[in-house]
Amino acid sequence: MFDLARERDSDWWEVEALYDLCFAPGREALSSYRLRDGVPPVADLSLVARDGEGILAGAIRFWPVLVGGRRALLLGPVAVHPTRQGEGLGALLIRDGLARAAALGWERVMLVGDAPYYARFGFHRLDNVEMPPPTNPDRVLGHDLTPGAWAGVTGRVERVT
Structure with missing residues (x-):
């Protein structure tokens, strides 16, 4: 059993250490990190999962783009x-x-990942959405939080300023 909670400022270093453990060195060189530079994650959607002993078991973040x-x-x-x-x-x-x-009123979510894994959550390839290079277009996926949210959405993914 896990307790999901909003990530607190005091969790930041522990979460970063988990990301370093789980991902290859140089993860911050990926193009998706250029979209995050200087932009805080959406606080209500940045979650940590702790086990019954309070040990960090997982984390997720979402960013506006x-x-x-x-x-x-x-x-x-x-x-x-x-x-x-x-x-x-x-x-x-x-x-x-x-x-x-969805409860907060967001309409669409995207990610860069493996389509076979993320399809079970409703993600599909976004053919007309361009991530900054170098990103494999086959890995650019979207999910409609409201019906048809990605219909007609085309163009470059840009950092929120």
Whole structure:
């Protein structure tokens, strides 16, 4: 059993250490990080999952971006501690985060990831959305929090200023 809570300022270093553990060195060189530079994550959607002992088991963050001038959320990173993988925690974080985003009035979410994994959450390829290079276009995925939210949305993904 996990307790999901909003990430607090005091969680920041612990969450960053989890991301460093779970992702390859140089993760911050990815193009998605250029969209996050100088932009705080959406506080109500940045979640931590702790086990019954209070140990950090997973974390997820969402960031505001613009796609063709329209508001969207960029999901990621999401990470689960290696000792807790395979317990469904990643899915719990994603589903809970998407539900919270919808409740807050967000219409669309995007990410860069593996389509076969994220399809189970309703993500699909965004053919007319361009992430900053170098990003494989096959990995640019979107999810409609409201029906048809991605219909007609095209263009570059840009950092919110």
